[in-house]
Amino acid sequence: MNNQKINKKEIITTISTIFxxxxxNVKILMRTKASTIIIIxxxxxxxxxxxxxFDNTNTYTVKIGIYSSAYNSLSNSFIEKxxxxxxxxxxxxxxxxxxxxxxxxxxxxxxxFAPDFQLGKNAxxxxxxxxxxxxxNLVWTITKVMSEQLxxxxxxxxxxxxxxxxxxxxxxxxxxxxxxxxxxxxxTQNDEASRHVYxxxxxxxxLDLQLDPAQIGATNLTxxxxxxxxxxxxxxxxxxxxxQQASQYVGAINDLIKASQASTDLKESVHKYLQxxxxxxxxxxxxxxxxxNILGQESxxxxxxxxxxxxxxxxxxxxxxxxxxxxxxxxDELNVIKTLLDKALINILELQKSLNEIxxxxxxxxxxxxxxxxxPIVTNIKPITTEKSYLNYLFPTLIILVIMYTAIxxxxxxxxxxxxxxxxxxxxxxxxxxxxFIASTFATSGFLLTVQLAIxxxxxxxxxxxxxxxxxxxxxxxxxxxxxxxxxxxxLIGYLFNTEESAxxxxxxxxxxxxxFSDAIIPIETMSPWLGAIAKFNPFVVASSLxxxxxxxxxxxxxxxxxxxxxxxxxxxxGTIAVWTYYELRKHNTAKYIATLxxxxxxxxxxxxxxxxxxxMRK
Amino acid sequence: MVSPETxxxxxxxxxxxxxxxxxxxxxxxxxxxxxxxxxxxxxKTASTIEQFAFLKxxxxxxxxxxxxxxxxxxxxxxxxxxxGIIGExxxxxxxxxxxxxxxxxxxxxxxxxxxxxQNPISVTKHPEAIKKLAGFSTQTQSFYGKLTVxxxxxxxxxxxxxxxxxxxxxxxxxxxxxxxxxAKDIIAQxxxxxxxxxxxxxxxxxxxxxILILDEPTADLDPIAVDSIWELIEQIHSQGxxxxxxxxxxxxxxxxxxxxxxxxxxKIIEIGTPDELTSIYSQNYQVMIETIHQNYSKIIKAxxxxxxxxxxxxxxxxxxxITTPNPEQLVAKLPSIxxxxxxxxxxxxxxxxxxxxxxxxxSQKTNKx
Numbered sequence: 001m002n003n004q005k006i007n008k009k010e011i012i013t014t015i016s017t018i019f020x021x022x023x024x025n026v027k028i029l030m031r032t033k034a035s036t037i038i039i040i041x042x043x044x045x046x047x048x049x050x051x052x053x054f055d056n057t058n059t060y061t062v063k064i065g066i067y068s069s070a071y072n073s074l075s076n077s078f079i080e081k082x083x084x085x086x087x088x089x090x091x092x093x094x095x096x097x098x099x100x101x102x103x104x105x106x107x108x109x110x111x112x113f114a115p116d117f118q119l120g121k122n123a124x125x126x127x128x129x130x131x132x133x134x135x136x137n138l139v140w141t142i143t144k145v146m147s148e149q150l151x152x153x154x155x156x157x158x159x160x161x162x163x164x165x166x167x168x169x170x171x172x173x174x175x176x177x178x179x180x181x182x183x184x185x186x187x188t189q190n191d192e193a194s195r196h197v198y199x200x201x202x203x204x205x206x207l208d209l210q211l212d213p214a215q216i217g218a219t220n221l222t223x224x225x226x227x228x229x230x231x232x233x234x235x236x237x238x239x240x241x242x243x244q245q246a247s248q249y250v251g252a253i254n255d256l257i258k259a260s261q262a263s264t265d266l267k268e269s270v271h272k273y274l275q276x277x278x279x280x281x282x283x284x285x286x287x288x289x290x291x292x293n294i295l296g297q298e299s300x301x302x303x304x305x306x307x308x309x310x311x312x313x314x315x316x317x318x319x320x321x322x323x324x325x326x327x328x329x330x331x332d333e334l335n336v337i338k339t340l341l342d343k344a345l346i347n348i349l350e351l352q353k354s355l356n357e358i359x360x361x362x363x364x365x366x367x368x369x370x371x372x373x374x375x376p377i378v379t380n381i382k383p384i385t386t387e388k389s390y391l392n393y394l395f396p397t398l399i400i401l402v403i404m405y406t407a408i409x410x411x412x413x414x415x416x417x418x419x420x421x422x423x424x425x426x427x428x429x430x431x432x433x434x435x436x437f438i439a440s441t442f443a444t445s446g447f448l449l450t451v452q453l454a455i456x457x458x459x460x461x462x463x464x465x466x467x468x469x470x471x472x473x474x475x476x477x478x479x480x481x482x483x484x485x486x487x488x489x490x491x492l493i494g495y496l497f498n499t500e501e502s503a504x505x506x507x508x509x510x511x512x513x514x515x516x517f518s519d520a521i522i523p524i525e526t527m528s529p530w531l532g533a534i535a536k537f538n539p540f541v542v543a544s545s546l547x548x549x550x551x552x553x554x555x556x557x558x559x560x561x562x563x564x565x566x567x568x569x570x571x572x573x574x575g576t577i578a579v580w581t582y583y584e585l586r587k588h589n590t591a592k593y594i595a596t597l598x599x600x601x602x603x604x605x606x607x608x609x610x611x612x613x614x615x616x617m618r619k
Numbered sequence: 620m621v622s623p624e625t626x627x628x629x630x631x632x633x634x635x636x637x638x639x640x641x642x643x644x645x646x647x648x649x650x651x652x653x654x655x656x657x658x659x660x661x662x663k664t665a666s667t668i669e670q671f672a673f674l675k676x677x678x679x680x681x682x683x684x685x686x687x688x689x690x691x692x693x694x695x696x697x698x699x700x701x702x703g704i705i706g707e708x709x710x711x712x713x714x715x716x717x718x719x720x721x722x723x724x725x726x727x728x729x730x731x732x733x734x735x736x737q738n739p740i741s742v743t744k745h746p747e748a749i750k751k752l753a754g755f756s757t758q759t760q761s762f763y764g765k766l767t768v769x770x771x772x773x774x775x776x777x778x779x780x781x782x783x784x785x786x787x788x789x790x791x792x793x794x795x796x797x798x799x800x801x802a803k804d805i806i807a808q809x810x811x812x813x814x815x816x817x818x819x820x821x822x823x824x825x826x827x828x829x830i831l832i833l834d835e836p837t838a839d840l841d842p843i844a845v846d847s848i849w850e851l852i853e854q855i856h857s858q859g860x861x862x863x864x865x866x867x868x869x870x871x872x873x874x875x876x877x878x879x880x881x882x883x884x885x886k887i888i889e890i891g892t893p894d895e896l897t898s899i900y901s902q903n904y905q906v907m908i909e910t911i912h913q914n915y916s917k918i919i920k921a922x923x924x925x926x927x928x929x930x931x932x933x934x935x936x937x938x939x940x941i942t943t944p945n946p947e948q949l950v951a952k953l954p955s956i957x958x959x960x961x962x963x964x965x966x967x968x969x970x971x972x973x974x975x976x977x978x979x980x981x982s983q984k985t986n987k988x
Binding site for chain 2: 031032422
């Protein structure tokens with residue numbers, strides 16, 4: 001119970017001490033005129049200038065340079081369009097002079113029309129823009145407005161061309177309808193041709209062009225001839241043999257007779273008879289020889305004739321075979337013709353189908369007005385807020401920007417003012433705990449930023465009225481988180497550096513780094529993928545995006561709680577690092593303080609560290 | 620052989636310097652003192668000193684990077700005294716003072732805070748223990764220049780945890796005590812230097828500290844302002860506050876401080892009352908002469924011819940300064956010597972050696988070592 005009372009008393013004392021230190025810090029700051037002006041008027045001036053700068057969407061004084069080697073009606077029509085808007089155009093004699101004028105700041109952009117600028121031809125339908133990308137925000141505006149004007153003219157041209165296209169389509173449709181019957185006739189004719197081919201093919205296939213020499217019997221005839229020749233030859237041989245034997249028998253008979261005791265007459269008579277027989281036999285032999293010769297001749301002639309017949313049969317067979325081959329080829333050709341005819345028929349049917357579809361498609365085109373085709377949807381971009389200026393879109397970024405720069409620059413100054421003040425040691429000597437001083441620095445910075453935020457939000461409430469009021473609570477909450485985070489970063493910088501110059505320089509670098517690494521200048525989407533992915537986690541981006549969601553989009557907390565958690569995590573992390581850094585560098589800072597205590601120690605400390613001497617000399 | 624009184628003082632000084640008791644005993648016994656008597660004195664003196672000791676530095680060593688500032692320095696801050704710490708510029712006085720209050724952590728050694736009926740506390744380990752008891756006024760003014768006198772005092776009273784009626788009373792009392800009543804609503808940075816210093820001291824005593832540490836309290840102040848500051852310091856001391864002053868303005872230290880410690884060669888080499896220090900280090904007097912013709916070399920020759928003992932002689936700002944153990948003899952003889960040399964005396968002045976002289980002697984001695 002007693003402990004609880006003591007703790008409660010301690011807490012109250014600590015809070016009241018923090019309050020007193022903050023009050024003292026504010027009092028000191030307020031007694032410095034420059035600080036007062038910066039703290040109170042700074043945000044007001046910022047809002048005022050931002051309001052003036054962004055409170056319109058017009059581009060009053062944009063000057064455009066024009067160059068073309070040969071102006072024609074088309075390029076002149078584009079120039080007229082540019083003149084119709086706020087642009088002031090000026091024609092230049094050369095492309096170099098035109099681009100040079102941008103560099104000299106005479107004009108903001110240069111438009112180059114291709115020589116013989118005309119539609120439909122590659123390289124002749126080009127319009128080249130030269131822009132000064134160092135004026136990044138202006139580039140966007142110029143490009144936007146110029147594109148609008150030039151697209152107006154382009155739209156006119158597109159409308160004309162589209163009208164011509166529509167006319168061509170109408171003509172096509174009429175022609176299709178007209179020729180549709182011809183296609184139908186083509187189908188029928190093709191069908192008939194196909195049928196004829198089929199008939200021819202059938203007839204050809206029916207033709208019998210088979211010839212077998214065996215069936216003719218030419219081979220048997222040769223065999224029979226050989227057999228006859230053989231038998232005749234055998235008969236002749238047998239005859240000759242018989243005659244030879246008969247001669248022998250006659251001779252034997254003659255001898256026998258001679259040897260016999262027959263009468264001479266008988267012998268003579270037999271001899272005579274035998275002689276006659278021999279003569280007959282000789283005659284027969286001669287005849288036989290003649291017959292043999294004749295048979296030989298006849299056989300040769302017969303062979304020749306038979307061979308002629310066989311040869312002719314062979315010729316005939318060849319011719320018939322050739323005819324069969326030709327017939328087959330013809331049938332094949334006819335098959336090809338038939339296939340082609342079938343394909344042609346399919347193509348004709350496809351053609352017919354396509355023509356039908358084209359006709360159908362053309363007939364389904366309901367919008368036949370060229371203007372409607374060129375711009376089928378009429379876009380009407382309206383801001384989600386009622387204001388017609390960029391300010392409302394930039395406002396969330398602007399708030400975070402003010403918070404970031406003020407916190408990151410003001411806090412290190414407060415830290416260093418306190419640390420480098422002669423009171424640093426006296427504060428240590430008091431019974432107040434160190435964490436109270438850390439908390440006081442944080443609270444002072446937080447208080448000043450809250451005052452600035454209150455001024456900004458007050459002015460903004462007048463500017464944005466209901467829109468801001470509807471999400472005021474969450475807006476303030478996000479802003480406070482941003483204040484906490486950037487104050488901790490400022491404290492960290494203050495603890496890390498010993499002089500205001502180096503701290504402010506670092507703070508400026510840090511804040512500018514966060515700014516450039518965000519979507520405030522160029523969209524994150526245009527960064528390289530990995531850089532863009534990292535940039536999304538940039539605390540400045542997270543805070544401004546949260547604020548954009550609450551103020552501009554009026555989103556509910558359910559849609560951005562993750563970002564809110566991330567920002568809270570950043571706050572905790574930055575706070576931990578800042579406090580850890582304070583305690584880590586305390587000993588080092590104590591030594592620094594000792595170095596500043598007595599100027600008489602300059603020489604001594606110079607021996608320790610030349611850096612000390614430089615610091616002391618500067619002081 | 621010295622008297623028992625001198626022996627007691629000698630032992631007291633040695634103990635305050637942090638010399639080990641065994642060493643004191645050994646030296647004195649060797650010089651002929653009976654061991655029993657010496658031991659008795661040592662015990663008596665040590666217990667008396669310990670009883671009154673408020674802060675005690677034990678073997679403090681401190682270096683910044685490689686530069687050794689303090690090397691096993693020993694110091695006792697006796698309660699109720701005004702202790703002056705003298706030393707050359709850069710000798711380590713401020714470092715010593717900041718170690719004394721726990722702001723700087725020594726590399727070795729400790730600072731022990733002894734309070735009545737309490738166990739000794741290590742200031743090095745528990746610097747918060749001394750915060751309520753100590754006030755510290757640094758050489759540079761440590762207050763907020765943009766705040767008024769009363770706002771500054773009010774702020775620091777709040778940091779000491781003073782609230783309500785108690786705070787108001789103490790604030791008013793501190794303002795009145797420091798003589799800042801008329802300037803209480805003036806922005807601090809616009810005050811004259813003397814008042815700024817007074818404000819600084821007022822901020823240091825707002826919580827009624829038992830010890831007030833002042834680092835070069837009169838630096839850069841005009842003589843009148845210096846006097847007023849010393850007056851204020853004496854007033855604070857008269858209320859029972861122990862005061863430790865570091866300064867290199869030796870005249871002021873000699874005038875105000877009841878005890879003086881000499882910081883030399885990274886340690887406290889001597890401690891004692893101004894008289895003790897001057898009597899230990901110098902029995903000599905300084906005789907200053909200025910003559911019309913300033914024929915000082917002949918005067919010195921003539922003095923030496925008369926066999927008057929001279930320790931040293933120097934010429935400063937056309938004046939001859941002679942250090943001698945026989946000032947009466949020298950002053951008696953000088954007029955006749957100068958007359959013989961056909962010269963006339965313009966100024967003749969004999970004085971005791973100052974703390975400055977002691978410091979010079981000590982410096983010379985340590986340099987010789």
